[in-house]
Amino acid sequence: MSPEVALPIFIPLLSGALSLLFWRLHTVQRFIAVVGTGSLLVTSLWLLSSVDEHGILVMQMGNWEAPFGISLVADLFATIMVILTGIIGFSVALYSLATTSRGHEAFGYFPLMHLLLAGVAGAFLTGDIFNLYVWFEVMLVASFALLILGSEKAQMEGAIKYVTLNLLSSVIFLTAVGLLYGLVGTLNMADIAQRLGQVEDNGMVDVLAVMFMVAFGIKAAAFPLFFWLPASYHTPPVAVSALFAGLLTKVGVYALFRIFTLIFTQSPGYTHEILLWGAGMTMLSGVLGATAQFEFRRILSFHIVSQIGYMILGLALYTPLAVLGGVFYILHHIIVKANLFLISGVVHRLCGSYELKRLGGLYRSHPWLAVLFLIPALSLAGMPPLSGFFAKFIVIRAGIEAEAYGVTLIALLVGLLTLYSMVKIWAEVFWKAPPEPDEDKPELASPGQRELWQMYLPIVGLALCTLFIGLNGQPIYALAESSAEQLLDPSRYIEAVMGDATKEAP
Amino acid sequence: MQLAVLGGFVLAAFAPLLHRWFGERAGLVMALLPASLSLWLFFQLPAVTAGEVLVFEYPWVPGLDISLTFLLDGLSLLFALMISVIGVFVLIYTRGYLKGHPDLARFHVVLVAFMMSMLGLVLADNVVTLFVFWELTSITSYLLIGFNHTDPEARKSALQSLLITAGGGLSLLAGLIMMALIGDSWSLQGLTSQGDVIREHGFYLPILLCVLGGAFTKSAQFPFHFWLPNAMAAPTPVSAYLHSATMVKAGIYLLARLQPGLGGTEAWMTLLSLFGAVTMVTGAFLALRHTSIKSLLAYSTVMALGTLTMLLGIGTKEAMVAFATFLLAHSLYKGALFLVAGILDHETGTKDIAAMGGLRRAMPVTATCAGIAALSLGGVIPLFGFIGKESMLEAVLHAERFSPFLSALSLSAAIMTLAAAAIVALRPFFGTRRETPRAPHEGPPEMLVGPILLAGLSLLLGVAPELASGLIAAAASSVNGEPLHASLSLWHGINPALMLSLVSLVLGLLIFRYWGHWRAWLRPLEPLFARGPEAGYFKFMDLIVTVSIWQTRMLQNGYIRNYLVMTLLVLVGLTGYTLLARQGLTFDFALDVHIHEVLVVGLMVSGAITACIMRLRLAAVAAVGTMGFCIALIFVTFSAPDLGITQLLVETLTVILLVLVLFRLPRFASLSTSLERVRDLVVAGSTGLLVTLLILTVLDGRLFPSISDYMIANSQPEGHGHNIVNVILVDIRALDTLGEVFVLALAAIGVYAMLRFHSSEHDDRHPPSRKESRNG
Amino acid sequence: MVRSGTLILSVAARLLMPLQLLFSVFLLLRGHDEPGGGFIAGLVASGGFALYLFAYGIRATRTMLRVAPQDLIGMGLFLSVVSALPALWHGQPFLTAQWWTIPVLGFKFSTPLLFDIGVYLIVLGSVLTAVVALMEGDHDDD
Amino acid sequence: MKIVIFITLAVMTVALCLAFVRLVKGPSLPDRVVALELFSTLSVGIIGVSAIMTDVASFLDVSIVMALMAFLATIGFSRFLERGGPRDD
Amino acid sequence: MIGAIWNLLLALAWVVLTGDFSGHNLLAGLVFGYLTLALIQSHDEALSGYAQWLPRLILFIGFFLKELVKANLRVAFDIVTPPWYMKPGVIAMPLKAKTDLEITFFANLISLTPGTLSLDVSDDRRVLYIHAMFLDDEQELRRGLEELERRALELFRREESV
Amino acid sequence: MEPLMAVAIGILYAAAIYMMLRRSIVKLVIGLMLLSNAANLLIFTSAGLTRGAPPLVPTGLTAPAGQVADPLPQALVLTAIVIAFGVLSFAVVLIRRAYEIVKADDLDRMKDTDT
Amino acid sequence: MIDVIKGALLLGGAAFMLLAAVGVLRLPDLLTRLHATTKSATLGVAMIMLAVALHFGEVAVVARAFGVILFLLMTAPVAAHTIGRAGYFVGSKLWSGTLKDELRPNYDPLTHELKSGMETEANATRQSKDSDTR
Ligand code: NA
Numbered sequence A: 001m002s003p004e005v006a007l008p009i010f011i012p013l014l015s016g017a018l019s020l021l022f023w024r025l026h027t028v029q030r031f032i033a034v035v036g037t038g039s040l041l042v043t044s045l046w047l048l049s050s051v052d053e054h055g056i057l058v059m060q061m062g063n064w065e066a067p068f069g070i071s072l073v074a075d076l077f078a079t080i081m082v083i084l085t086g087i088i089g090f091s092v093a094l095y096s097l098a099t100t101s102r103g104h105e106a107f108g109y110f111p112l113m114h115l116l117l118a119g120v121a122g123a124f125l126t127g128d129i130f131n132l133y134v135w136f137e138v139m140l141v142a143s144f145a146l147l148i149l150g151s152e153k154a155q156m157e158g159a160i161k162y163v164t165l166n167l168l169s170s171v172i173f174l175t176a177v178g179l180l181y182g183l184v185g186t187l188n189m190a191d192i193a194q195r196l197g198q199v200e201d202n203g204m205v206d207v208l209a210v211m212f213m214v215a216f217g218i219k220a221a222a223f224p225l226f227f228w229l230p231a232s233y234h235t236p237p238v239a240v241s242a243l244f245a246g247l248l249t250k251v252g253v254y255a256l257f258r259i260f261t262l263i264f265t266q267s268p269g270y271t272h273e274i275l276l277w278g279a280g281m282t283m284l285s286g287v288l289g290a291t292a293q294f295e296f297r298r299i300l301s302f303h304i305v306s307q308i309g310y311m312i313l314g315l316a317l318y319t320p321l322a323v324l325g326g327v328f329y330i331l332h333h334i335i336v337k338a339n340l341f342l343i344s345g346v347v348h349r350l351c352g353s354y355e356l357k358r359l360g361g362l363y364r365s366h367p368w369l370a371v372l373f374l375i376p377a378l379s380l381a382g383m384p385p386l387s388g389f390f391a392k393f394i395v396i397r398a399g400i401e402a403e404a405y406g407v408t409l410i411a412l413l414v415g416l417l418t419l420y421s422m423v424k425i426w427a428e429v430f431w432k433a434p435p436e437p438d439e440d441k442p443e444l445a446s447p448g449q450r451e452l453w454q455m456y457l458p459i460v461g462l463a464l465c466t467l468f469i470g471l472n473g474q475p476i477y478a479l480a481e482s483s484a485e486q487l488l489d490p491s492r493y494i495e496a497v498m499g500d501a502t503k504e505a506p
Numbered sequence B: 001m002q003l004a005v006l007g008g009f010v011l012a013a014f015a016p017l018l019h020r021w022f023g024e025r026a027g028l029v030m031a032l033l034p035a036s037l038s039l040w041l042f043f044q045l046p047a048v049t050a051g052e053v054l055v056f057e058y059p060w061v062p063g064l065d066i067s068l069t070f071l072l073d074g075l076s077l078l079f080a081l082m083i084s085v086i087g088v089f090v091l092i093y094t095r096g097y098l099k100g101h102p103d104l105a106r107f108h109v110v111l112v113a114f115m116m117s118m119l120g121l122v123l124a125d126n127v128v129t130l131f132v133f134w135e136l137t138s139i140t141s142y143l144l145i146g147f148n149h150t151d152p153e154a155r156k157s158a159l160q161s162l163l164i165t166a167g168g169g170l171s172l173l174a175g176l177i178m179m180a181l182i183g184d185s186w187s188l189q190g191l192t193s194q195g196d197v198i199r200e201h202g203f204y205l206p207i208l209l210c211v212l213g214g215a216f217t218k219s220a221q222f223p224f225h226f227w228l229p230n231a232m233a234a235p236t237p238v239s240a241y242l243h244s245a246t247m248v249k250a251g252i253y254l255l256a257r258l259q260p261g262l263g264g265t266e267a268w269m270t271l272l273s274l275f276g277a278v279t280m281v282t283g284a285f286l287a288l289r290h291t292s293i294k295s296l297l298a299y300s301t302v303m304a305l306g307t308l309t310m311l312l313g314i315g316t317k318e319a320m321v322a323f324a325t326f327l328l329a330h331s332l333y334k335g336a337l338f339l340v341a342g343i344l345d346h347e348t349g350t351k352d353i354a355a356m357g358g359l360r361r362a363m364p365v366t367a368t369c370a371g372i373a374a375l376s377l378g379g380v381i382p383l384f385g386f387i388g389k390e391s392m393l394e395a396v397l398h399a400e401r402f403s404p405f406l407s408a409l410s411l412s413a414a415i416m417t418l419a420a421a422a423i424v425a426l427r428p429f430f431g432t433r434r435e436t437p438r439a440p441h442e443g444p445p446e447m448l449v450g451p452i453l454l455a456g457l458s459l460l461l462g463v464a465p466e467l468a469s470g471l472i473a474a475a476a477s478s479v480n481g482e483p484l485h486a487s488l489s490l491w492h493g494i495n496p497a498l499m500l501s502l503v504s505l506v507l508g509l510l511i512f513r514y515w516g517h518w519r520a521w522l523r524p525l526e527p528l529f530a531r532g533p534e535a536g537y538f539k540f541m542d543l544i545v546t547v548s549i550w551q552t553r554m555l556q557n558g559y560i561r562n563y564l565v566m567t568l569l570v571l572v573g574l575t576g577y578t579l580l581a582r583q584g585l586t587f588d589f590a591l592d593v594h595i596h597e598v599l600v601v602g603l604m605v606s607g608a609i610t611a612c613i614m615r616l617r618l619a620a621v622a623a624v625g626t627m628g629f630c631i632a633l634i635f636v637t638f639s640a641p642d643l644g645i646t647q648l649l650v651e652t653l654t655v656i657l658l659v660l661v662l663f664r665l666p667r668f669a670s671l672s673t674s675l676e677r678v679r680d681l682v683v684a685g686s687t688g689l690l691v692t693l694l695i696l697t698v699l700d701g702r703l704f705p706s707i708s709d710y711m712i713a714n715s716q717p718e719g720h721g722h723n724i725v726n727v728i729l730v731d732i733r734a735l736d737t738l739g740e741v742f743v744l745a746l747a748a749i750g751v752y753a754m755l756r757f758h759s760s761e762h763d764d765r766h767p768p769s770r771k772e773s774r775n776g
Numbered sequence C: 001m002v003r004s005g006t007l008i009l010s011v012a013a014r015l016l017m018p019l020q021l022l023f024s025v026f027l028l029l030r031g032h033d034e035p036g037g038g039f040i041a042g043l044v045a046s047g048g049f050a051l052y053l054f055a056y057g058i059r060a061t062r063t064m065l066r067v068a069p070q071d072l073i074g075m076g077l078f079l080s081v082v083s084a085l086p087a088l089w090h091g092q093p094f095l096t097a098q099w100w101t102i103p104v105l106g107f108k109f110s111t112p113l114l115f116d117i118g119v120y121l122i123v124l125g126s127v128l129t130a131v132v133a134l135m136e137g138d139h140d141d142d
Numbered sequence D: 001m002k003i004v005i006f007i008t009l010a011v012m013t014v015a016l017c018l019a020f021v022r023l024v025k026g027p028s029l030p031d032r033v034v035a036l037e038l039f040s041t042l043s044v045g046i047i048g049v050s051a052i053m054t055d056v057a058s059f060l061d062v063s064i065v066m067a068l069m070a071f072l073a074t075i076g077f078s079r080f081l082e083r084g085g086p087r088d089d
Numbered sequence E: 001m002i003g004a005i006w007n008l009l010l011a012l013a014w015v016v017l018t019g020d021f022s023g024h025n026l027l028a029g030l031v032f033g034y035l036t037l038a039l040i041q042s043h044d045e046a047l048s049g050y051a052q053w054l055p056r057l058i059l060f061i062g063f064f065l066k067e068l069v070k071a072n073l074r075v076a077f078d079i080v081t082p083p084w085y086m087k088p089g090v091i092a093m094p095l096k097a098k099t100d101l102e103i104t105f106f107a108n109l110i111s112l113t114p115g116t117l118s119l120d121v122s123d124d125r126r127v128l129y130i131h132a133m134f135l136d137d138e139q140e141l142r143r144g145l146e147e148l149e150r151r152a153l154e155l156f157r158r159e160e161s162v
Numbered sequence F: 001m002e003p004l005m006a007v008a009i010g011i012l013y014a015a016a017i018y019m020m021l022r023r024s025i026v027k028l029v030i031g032l033m034l035l036s037n038a039a040n041l042l043i044f045t046s047a048g049l050t051r052g053a054p055p056l057v058p059t060g061l062t063a064p065a066g067q068v069a070d071p072l073p074q075a076l077v078l079t080a081i082v083i084a085f086g087v088l089s090f091a092v093v094l095i096r097r098a099y100e101i102v103k104a105d106d107l108d109r110m111k112d113t114d115t
Numbered sequence G: 001m002i003d004v005i006k007g008a009l010l011l012g013g014a015a016f017m018l019l020a021a022v023g024v025l026r027l028p029d030l031l032t033r034l035h036a037t038t039k040s041a042t043l044g045v046a047m048i049m050l051a052v053a054l055h056f057g058e059v060a061v062v063a064r065a066f067g068v069i070l071f072l073l074m075t076a077p078v079a080a081h082t083i084g085r086a087g088y089f090v091g092s093k094l095w096s097g098t099l100k101d102e103l104r105p106n107y108d109p110l111t112h113e114l115k116s117g118m119e120t121e122a123n124a125t126r127q128s129k130d131s132d133t134r
């Protein structure tokens, strides 16, 4: 029995519960925030080493054998995602120490953060389709609550859209799960895959595949289902934005990867073709959306959408290299995008705005911040030798190899427009002379040394990750390659989960 | 070798620290790196000229066939030498030019990084690594061009150069990947040897176009030439560096490097020679329009780049030698000229040639350097530029195709170049003395070192060209793909090329004499220039912004209704199509109903519909309540007592919550038009129909027995509970329940935060402590 | 200032609430064998408290409840997570049920029951948190 | 016996329908609330009959919870009315 | 005293509800009853008159059921016949009941009796406002209500006869 | 019975979506409520309906004597009901706060964050 | 025999429920409708629960059936009272055939005070004290 499979869920759950239990004691909450997310990170690394050593790890929750109970499954892909959850969680927790107001803390900021991480980790690790729904909801409601923390007008308006569209997605998901259960009589994903493997050419399977695609497409913010994201991601406190930007949509992408490599692999010519179109349109419309924006976080939000397109592209092409590229892209993007949001928060702390036209002069006054911005920004745009370059390179190479020239062309063009956006931010926020001071706006108190350190530390850490992946890509590449191998050979997953039950036909 | 380049990047990163340690002298300290590199490269000369190719292997991401392998052949060595030698001068020069500038340290960071990127670019053997350095030069040059970052023009120019070169870079990437896949090698050497395979492949033309997209943008070929003069916003040392030895030559380098692999075809020759020639003439012509010394020099660079491309296109052995010669000559004189331009700018406070005159007395050394370098630019005997021009004209005259056309263009370019050279060399220093914003005097020594040495080299190599012939031959051999011999000499006797040179000298001087008239004649053509490719660039950028704004307005328009409709249409469209196309509507009806069940189901539906059509909120809530009770009844009827209880409790509490909330909300308003209602009815109705069909299909097509038989059998023996549902909830699927209660708790936290946060913020107090809350 | 509830409602609440609470405990404990369980029981209990709230207002309910509803959530979450852990001691996967018989009463205690109690507390705490916060917004409640 | 039970159920569901008609007709909110209250009381009876029909005593638990808890909705509505919540009838 | 009675009652209710008439279960019922009472003890007012409670209760139930059926039929008749025979109205009835519990108990009884419905108690608790369906003979109605009140109060009060 | 339920569930979905497409936030939230109920019924129905045989093990036995209703969808629906309850409580309070803060119940007046 | 009683109870219960429903539908105003729901429906449920008790005949089930009756008897009048009172005070129209209304004159809609019509000075002070403690 290897507890590290379940610990990434239970540690944040316990941290959240404890944090809520001590909701009046701010120091304790802060302590739990750091220790909890830190141990999540450590555990996830432990999980990686175990998975690396023993292959796919499975825990049958409650000791009920699969497919009857709920299985937690840690294959390499899930493990990578959990590690990223740990990294982002820990970074955001550190950052939050400096940026979270007393009011936010008093109203559950830290418990919500822990539980959001628990939901995310649960979604990554579960091997049960209904349990996936449950973790989606945990994550979603935690994000609802984080989104409205502060009760500002924009938050309310954003939250209504966010809540409505995400609930619609949940209901579509739930509907699909209900129908799927009706059709195959099981919920364990490995079991579903195994049973569907015995079915010849059933149209209903494709119908369900498409339903799941739409449900997860909404969660992943794919075209044309992404509306909730740009409407809301710029409204909450920035640490929350970073957490969302890093993790939430990627859970949708993860789910797409999971079901379209494990369960719905019968007619890739149909399903993955739809994904391919979606990927292309997602890239394009996301980046065009960003081009029209002049607010730091809105630009970043639209870029989440366009980057999601690249990840889905990896899945849609469905070749070993492409899936590898998708995994690599997710890995790179989570770090980079969260970091960009964190940086936007520092900028806001220093200048008091997210509007590009009200910002400027930071290159002169905060050169290190400028450097720290350039690393993730250029990485996002796919500039070498940063992580994003390799991510984009693999996907594009896979696209050319798979002879999907149209979508590859889009991918290239979108890269250029991404660069345009990042450079726009750079020129406006850092290069441009600072704007005339606003009479009405009160002078900002300059942040204290300790506060700055708490903000910079995670940013530097994430930037180092980006640099590391870029300069020493081989280990990460190898990791992504192995995980893609696992993804494309579902029998390994099925065997790990079902054990002996694999052989006996239901 | 790799260590040197990577170390250079590290050095760049440490530039601020060096500045702290060495102060103003940091630039000199950093110049030691390119200086030692130059020295090292210099010592490799014998081996390379002997035809050896030095390879330095180093793996990077082997999984992706990416290695950091460096390769030193004639071409690389020529470029590497230019880069590091001129780099030394530029670093030294900077010390004087940017003396006391607050951003000097950052400048050094980027400049050294740029230098190393260029070196990496010309040394890389792996196509991906080449591309990595290629993009690095784009980024670093962006940062350099925008060095005066508070100036909007500088930012604009920097952005322009970045977008064009990075855009070309992406095209290049696609081309390189296709090439690598077809040639089945990621090494440039490997690809060169696979030239025939690539040339015969069906994808040759796309590859070529992609690669040319990269090379032409980078090296400012027509119609992408406009970014380069705009890049003059950079500080002069940068211009000197960018335009003489480096950035713009990257594209040329790439073409030269790929010549053995991609070159030699009809398409290659046609495209390169024509675009090159047009660029050459365009550059030379536009140069004469400008009075700013930097613009003038920049356009003449465009002309030189066009020439180089044209030579590659011609592709004869002669042309290869001419290519290498012209390349070296251009680097030497253009470097010197830009540095001179910087001195003039620095010492007089203006860049406008028309505003200068008679400076030779105040700055004799500068004037001499300028004269030598400009004469070399004009291709005047006995300077190295003359040899370059002669060999170029030779090559053009002996071109295999388009020879007359190319010759004519080359001649006119030579004429105008000579005029430009004369303007640069004579205008500021001779004639009547004019007042300049600053009182002119000779530049400081660190600024003069570069021009003196570069101009000196132009002169030296002109007089003794055999000094360079080894290197030139080696470079030309690399371009050619197989060894060739080159003997450079100043005097080839009287031949057609010399005649053309003489013609160009005379006509060029004429233009110089009547330069003012020339500009006046051309003035009516201004609107035409305004409609040049640069206008196209701005149009394109505007178009993107327009499209993006249009798209945002169409998609992300803020109306949640539209978002929902769109999402649902996608759902219904995709799912419905899949259902009809891949499954079909096949199911049996077997109605086995009891009258009271029908009534309860009917009431449930009526409750829902009533809730929809009720104009009164609370009445709608009550209708929802009846629907809930009916659902509870349905649950009970179909054997789910737990569900029944839960449903009715939830319904009751929901009603309470709704009533508490509605207390604060206004009544329903009727806001939609009837057209909207019809549309919504269609969307809603089709979704409902789809769901019904899906359920019917699933009910009819169950494929496997449920896993719940196991649960029914084992819930008591294993789970010790008689209520199987509860055993599932708290034991078999306890993880679901665990998540579920966390959802509930989270919702409560959210509700609490929403309702209380504002007030506590307003009162600026923390939520009640334990003691307070006990007392209420 | 409006009275919280009428005389009749107040007295009825005083009688009904204990009954409802008792009933909720009943539902909680027998949920493993008959319809019921932590969630249903928690809802019944919160219904009882809601009735009391309507009749007596927030202050009186707080006084009676003694703990803040949010603390109930925290405790419940803690219990339900902790109930997953004893299995680790036996080297079994998380959430594996553990059963202990309490000697004197012959009562069977188990981690699923502990879990159900946690659920009960969470449901009670959550509903009360929401209802109290909503009623506090009305201001005119005592 | 079976017939009797079916008749009982049918009559009771018809009663349910009548209550629903009142709920739709109103005219005032209290009228609808009364209809809702009757709806829940009728449901208690219907579930009792279901228990007899299926011979499953567990269904009574639903009745008992309903009898004890369903009136809370009415209390909630009344509170709303008494506090002068914005009425729209 | 009162608390103990309530406690026992709750324990009995527990036993009845669980349907498990064992000693253990009664003990459990006592414990849970105690717990619930402990929760509300601060709000418990003194209750009185439980000694001869059970016999009076049985008598009362009989009386009440008779009234219930009788009046129900009258209402039923009016509902199913098309014309309205009823003559409804709101009357104020002076209360003899004093404690909250008595008043509530009586008011609910009235509500359960067909034809009458308690609307509210005046703020000084001296008058109960009742909606009655059949006010043809108001005196008779009041007399009936007083009789009901008397019998109900007997359940609560030990010595004094009402 | 199942076909009838299928039709009824379809109507519930349609009603829910129609409500969600209204401009009033209150209708939006009522639509969400209908939708979650509809989804629960769908899960309940698509596994098949069984009359009068709740999944309970009689006292003294280790398994139900005859065929009983599928307990698994019931457990799923229970979980879904609870989740929907939590989420919808949140949504209900959200619309109230949104109304208080934005000072409009018209969704068309809540589009500032997008454009 | 038991079956006959059971059947009679069931049919009777159903009849009373139908009666309650008809009453709610037919009766002319809120308060009269309340009469129908509180009594007839409660009685109907009580009869059905008696039938249930007879049908199962087990102690546990009988106890639960009586539990239903008891709980309904406890909650129904309270519900009727609160909604009736609320409806009355917010101005539900009384049926035109209503003979008299002794409540209306004693009710102050602004302060929500409800007098008894028999107040004295002493009573007034007692009343204010009461409302404080409440
Ligand atoms: Na349960």
Ligand code: NA
Pocket (backbone or CB within 6 Å): E077, E078, E079, E080, E081, E082, E083, E084, E085
């Ligand atoms: Na009549």
